Amino acid sequence: MAAGAYPMSYLATAGASAAPITRLGWGLLTISIVVVLMVGALLAGALWRRRAGVSPDPEGRLPVERRGPGLRWVWVGVGISTLALFVSTVWTLTTLAAVRHPPRPPALTIQVTGHDWWWEARYLGDAPGRDFTTANELHIPVGQPVRLELRSADVIHSFWIPKLGGKTDLIPGRTNMAWIEADRPGDYRGQCGEFCGLEHARMALQVVADPPAAFQAWRDRQLAAPAPAASPPIAAGAAVFQARCGACHAIRGTPAGGLFGPDLSHLALRRTLAAGTLTNDPQGLTAWLADPQAIKPGNEMPRVPLTDGDRAALVAYLQSLS
Numbered sequence: 214m215a216a217g218a219y220p221m222s223y224l225a226t227a228g229a230s231a232a233p234i235t236r237l238g239w240g241l242l243t244i245s246i247v248v249v250l251m252v253g254a255l256l257a258g259a260l261w262r263r264r265a266g267v268s269p270d271p272e273g274r275l276p277v278e279r280r281g282p283g284l285r286w287v288w289v290g291v292g293i294s295t296l297a298l299f300v301s302t303v304w305t306l307t308t309l310a311a312v313r314h315p316p317r318p319p320a321l322t323i324q325v326t327g328h329d330w331w332w333e334a335r336y337l338g339d340a341p342g343r344d345f346t347t348a349n350e351l352h353i354p355v356g357q358p359v360r361l362e363l364r365s366a367d368v369i370h371s372f373w374i375p376k377l378g379g380k381t382d383l384i385p386g387r388t389n390m391a392w393i394e395a396d397r398p399g400d401y402r403g404q405c406g407e408f409c410g411l412e413h414a415r416m417a418l419q420v421v422a423d424p425p426a427a428f429q430a431w432r433d434r435q436l437a438a439p440a441p442a443a444s445p446p447i448a449a450g451a452a453v454f455q456a457r458c459g460a461c462h463a464i465r466g467t468p469a470g471g472l473f474g475p476d477l478s479h480l481a482l483r484r485t486l487a488a489g490t491l492t493n494d495p496q497g498l499t500a501w502l503a504d505p506q507a508i509k510p511g512n513e514m515p516r517v518p519l520t521d522g523d524r525a526a527l528v529a530y531l532q533s534l535s
């Protein structure tokens with residue numbers, strides 16, 4: 214159950230938003246195991262008695278004096294079952310109430326929009342003009358609740374970071390609220406938790422919990438326009454991007470302002486591409502640009518015809534956006 218070994222474990226969690234769910238998970242697991250052991254023991258006992266020839270009814274009819282104790286055991290069984298279900302129900306309802314609201318006012322609000330098949334994240338600014346948008350990777354400050362406003366651009370998705378809490382659906386036409394909190398720094402893997410089409414399995418997201426100072430530095434960096442190095446291939450890549458990609462993707466500080474695909478400002482700072490599908494490095498980016506439909510069939514990114522030279526320049530430019 215170590216943090217790194219099972220990134221999707223909900224039985225070893227890391228925050229106040231998940232702790233009551235973890236206790237409930239272990240509790241229900243324990244109750245279930247006890248029930249299975251009891252039923253198994255009774256079944257084994259009955260089989261053994263039958264095999265040993267101990268029959269309550271040797272003459273072919275049930276003796277009247279045995280009906281009493283038999284019925285009593287039925288009621289004991291009903292009582293135990295009712296008690297187990299009652300405890301589980303009350304505990305579940307208490308847990309739902311406990312995780313409904315964060316214990317302290319949230320440090321920030323992120324609007325998360327589910328798309329087929331990626332995550333848009335808009336950070337609401339701490340001051341006017343300090344909003345920004347990123348994709349597929351959320352950064353949060355450690356030890357502070359973060360409020361999430363969950364929406365969908367198309368079909369029902371579900372936001373799920375197992376180590377940080379339960380699932381909340383993203384439903385077209387409405388806004389659902391959720392919150393997460395991480396009590397130690399680290400990477401927490403998430404996954405769309407509701408089947409949403411062909412590439413549902415490749416709709417992952419990453420939550421990176423940083424100490425508050427590091428989080429603030431990341432946020433300030435996201436707010437600034439990326440400053441790619443001045444070199445001929447990077448300048449050529451920027452020109453290719455404006456001509457071929459800017460209608461669908463945005464990069465702050467450039468004329469590219471497309472809203473259809475993920476915002477690519479500071480793309481080089483992200484760990485993965487295509488919602489957790491590929492590692493974000495030159496090889497991954499080159500493969501993605503060459504044939505996104507082979508890697509994630511059905512996604513909205515078309516095969517853009519590019520010469521090898523243009524593609525290499527584009528990769529150099531995108532890798533410089535930090």
Ligand code: CUA
Pocket residue numbers: 327328330369370371405406407408409410413414416
């Ligand atoms: Cu989005 Cu499954």
